[in-house]
Amino acid sequence: MARNSKIEWTHNTFNPWWGCSKVSPACKNCYAETWAKRVGNNIWGKENPRRFFTDKHWKEPLKWQREAENNSERTRVFCASMADVFERRAELNEHRNRLWELVYRTPSLDWLILTKRPQNIEGMVPWDNNNWPNNVWIGTTVENQKWADFRLPILLNLNAKVRFLSCEPLLGEIDITSYNAASDTNKIDWIIAGGESGPHSRPMNPNWVRSLRDQCINEEIAFHFKQWGHWSPHSLLTSTQKKTITIEDTEMTATGKKASGRTLDGRIWDELPSSA
Numbered sequence: 276m277a278r279n280s281k282i283e284w285t286h287n288t289f290n291p292w293w294g295c296s297k298v299s300p301a302c303k304n305c306y307a308e309t310w311a312k313r314v315g316n317n318i319w320g321k322e323n324p325r326r327f328f329t330d331k332h333w334k335e336p337l338k339w340q341r342e343a344e345n346n347s348e349r350t351r352v353f354c355a356s357m358a359d360v361f362e363r364r365a366e367l368n369e370h371r372n373r374l375w376e377l378v379y380r381t382p383s384l385d386w387l388i389l390t391k392r393p394q395n396i397e398g399m400v401p402w403d404n405n406n407w408p409n410n411v412w413i414g415t416t417v418e419n420q421k422w423a424d425f426r427l428p429i430l431l432n433l434n435a436k437v438r439f440l441s442c443e444p445l446l447g448e449i450d451i452t453s454y455n456a457a458s459d460t461n462k463i464d465w466i467i468a469g470g471e472s473g474p475h476s477r478p479m480n481p482n483w484v485r486s487l488r489d490q491c492i493n494e495e496i497a498f499h500f501k502q503w504g505h506w507s508p509h510s511l512l513t514s515t516q517k518k519t520i521t522i523e524d525t526e527m528t529a530t531g532k533k534a535s536g537r538t539l540d541g542r543i544w545d546e547l548p549s550s551a
């Protein structure tokens with residue numbers, strides 16, 4: 276299967292535009308903003324423009340659709356890594372509408388749409404909440420309990436085929452059990468968790484991610500551990516090098532994302548929702 280993404284849980288990524296504004300603590304060290312600046316684009320914040328793309332860019336998913344169809348397989352497409360599809364700005368409307376057309380034209384692609392603005396979803400998608408396209412998975416970021424309390428009920432109210440949470444960067448302990456128990460039908464299907472990467476990263480207490488994993492096991496939610504990120508538990512390391520920090524009694528060491536890896540309690544957690 277062709278893939279253009281290095282992100283473990285998707286095959287491809289597609290961005291309908293680049294650029295965004297920060298909305299919550301998870302955005303503090305936004306990787307997309309850093310990357311955009313590095314390649315010369317000043318497109319972050321309310322005042323700055325967004326970057327839009329030509330037809331050639333928009334044809335890429337149609338190529339993935341043909342490939343998936345020819346191989347009789349489904350392809351996951353993460354949307355968006357360099358923007359938030361549900362940012363409210365007038366000039367985004369035509370590009371968002373173009374995205375929905377693309378979604379309808381690519382039934383062999385599963386569109387994994389992740390947002391930090393779930394409150395805008397219902398007013399911005401062209402379909403009724405009882406009639407979600409089968410190929411759209413909807414996710415929201417929850418980095419701590421405060422944002423889980425705000426975003427999770429909104430997500431669970433959406434009748435999408437797959438609802439998922441991105442708990443990355445994980446910035447505190449999160450309890451999702453009461454929300455998941457609130458409905459017999461509208462459940463969380465998948466949780467992706469991980470620590471922050473980059474030199475200004477905030478460390479993730481291993482117990483926060485263990486707690487999420489255990490809730491997933493108990494609630495039969497698929498769990499994916501993406502990475503420790505910049506900081507890893509000191510106990511996992513064989514040498515005593517580099518800067519350390521103590522977070523709630525756990526010593527963490529700045530090793531960088533590559534060295535810290537993605538093993539949690541002796542195994543890789545790579546689960547996908549059952550409908551995948």
Ligand code: SF4
Pocket residue numbers: 295296297298299301302305306307308356357358359391
């Ligand atoms: S919503 Fe996403 S893309 Fe937008 S600023 Fe926050 S982290 Fe960056």
